[in-house]
Amino acid sequence: MTVRYQIVQRDDSLQSKSMRIQHRVTLTKGTRRRQALKTTGYRIFWGVGGKGFVPVKGGVRPRGREAAPGRVGGEVRCAEVRCGDSPPVPGVWGARRLRAVPPPCPAAGVSQVTVRDALNQALDEELERDERVFLLGEEVAQYDGAYKISRGLWKKYGDKRVIDTPISEMGFTGIAVGAAMAGLRPVCEFMTFNFSMQAIDQVINSAAKTCYMSAGSIAVPIVFRGPNGASAGVAAQHSQCFAAWYGHCPGLKVVSPWSSEDAKGLLKASIRDDNPVVMLENELLYGVPFEMSEQAQSKDFVVPIGKAKIERQGTHVTLVSHSRPVGHCLEAAAVLAKEGVECEVINLRTIRPMDIETVEASVVKTNHLVTVEGGWPQFGVGAEICARIMEGSAFNYLDAPAVRVTGADVPMPYAKILEDNCLPQVKDIIFAVKKALNI
């Protein structure tokens, strides 16, 4: 008798939040051997004889033939194992068991939410809240978003509120800015910020400068958002970080979220802001789940623009970062903590206007500064932080020159070993901290 296990593959385009893994494993009866799969958190459905797959609780023996929910052509989709489910009974399946271990229960109201889902929620809530808000960009409507950020929104709000554009960055960005000048509140998506370079004249000269040139009579309440910086293996033309480029210009606000809370709160704040905001997301963070408190999941949760967050308290050195490298800083901090070095990790959240006061207060406390970013070193975010620290009161509290950890000063190569070494890794941050502390 053949026992077939169907574990549905992870498919982010599917509507429900359940994580689905698909993997067909055929075993013969009696062997009770199966591959050890990384299935933490997944319930396994398995069936008998190749027909009739049966949902099974906790992964114990098949119960008999019943129609399995969600069965498609002989495959059965698994549902997420939730916390509070009973764990699989040990010893039933034999030597190597597929573990469908329920995850630990988080505090009340707290959920794991990916950055993608957080952004999606933010867009959904803001579209609902204000009729003047609309989304435009390439593939945002019928494709559900190139990175699925706008999944489900076109179905819910229709052609008027979610607009697919042709591949005309300069044209549609100008149209979005014009719509903002005339009273709408557009969210203009760039498939990646690399393409925003084609439209940068509209972002800077038409959007950023208009409030000033018109002495405040014309507001431009627009959000430009999309993935920024390096992805994985997309090579030089698709990997540039624009934080320094947009951060340079007065009239713009520039935000750079890391966690889901950052993403949702900053996107909502940006949409509600009456000024042009550039929101630099990160593609590699889209699928990463973060804990979101109940408060963070509410419809009125906003993260104020212009305020940094201290992600980890510390006493020996200040690590300042934005976007994905914040995660690397926390990892480095965890490693360094074992060696007795306590790092204070600051997540900038906003590039312009930069919350230098939080950084200064931290440097006054720790006396050492390391900045970490994915962009190129010359004229970068780290350079600006160092210059401002030098100009301010915190300079007198530095026991060593500030250190910058940045992307390598080269266009991004393709080969994995080269690409990995072009971006700040945890080991680079640790090395920099030790250099700053002279240990």
Added chain:
Amino acid sequence: ASRVVVASRNYADFASEATFEIKKCDLHRLEEGPSTTAVMTREEGLHYYKTMQTIRRMELKSDQLYKQKIIRGFCHLYDGQEACCVGLEVAIKPTDHVITAYRVHGFTYARGVPVREILAELTGRKGGCVKGKGGSMHMYTKNFYGGNGIVGAQVPLGAGIALACKYFGKNEVCLTLYGDGAANQGQIFETYNMAALWKLPCVFICENNRYGMGTSVERAAASTDYYKRGDFIPGLRVDGMDVLCVREAAKFAAEYCRAGKGPILMELQTYRYHGHSMSDPGISYRTREEIQEVRSKSDPITLLKDRMVNNNLASIEELKEIDVAVRKEIEEAAQFATTDPEPPLEELGNHIYCNEPPFEVRGPNQWIRYKSVS
């Protein structure tokens, strides 16, 4: 000697209106075009005359002030093209929207900003329409979005304003103007595509004054039929020196858009007497004879004046009185523009953001800070 009244005209002597034959427009993808006759009442005629004359004198005054170095930087003058902005403005409603490039003084006046505020903005004073923050190329008022310095960038903006018109559903249109030089910009073709796809109520208007700075249209464009360059967008070619022709064409175009048929394109054939800007004498790429010919045969103000006098809508004396009044207005405005104080230094930091609590802006060094108020 006693004074004898030689002649007097009673205003009851004038006709209340007259009908004029106007030039037929060349059409692209249109079965019919605007009417070839236009009715103009006496009041309308006087209004058009006064407006055009005001713009003419205002531009000439700006020329004077620039040569006296009271106006600095860029100054792009509109004299010769008055029929365009006046004809367009009277064809649309104040609730419609207009956006143009940098040759903007005429439109700013037509859209309702007083001459003194325009001249004060040119001279960089606090009484300027945008407090001296914008200058010649960046003038704004209600439903008028400038005033844009980057050639061609205003065209997608205009289509965006048209998108907002459609979105809000208030039956408004947006006139989006650009020149013959800008007509070769790629972003304009991107905009044509999207405006036609989404049926935006956008009237694209190419003010063809035959020269993009120093480059004549023959040297810049493979096709100088600018009204056809919209390809799938219907177009009209209009005599831009005749205010009635412009008016009728603009009415036709605005109606087309309001009917929800999508965008339409108008090419206004016009001419500028000055060079591209005040730094350009305007005679290295065209002859003085050409300029003189246009002045004598096609000047928009002279054309209107002749029409009105010949059709008994006004007398020469009456129009001369208007001229005198206009000159006086311009003199007073220039007086204001030269005596009004410059904006206070505190203004430097203001209006970076809208609706923002006050914050500090860095000056040329770390100790100089300006407060920024919205």
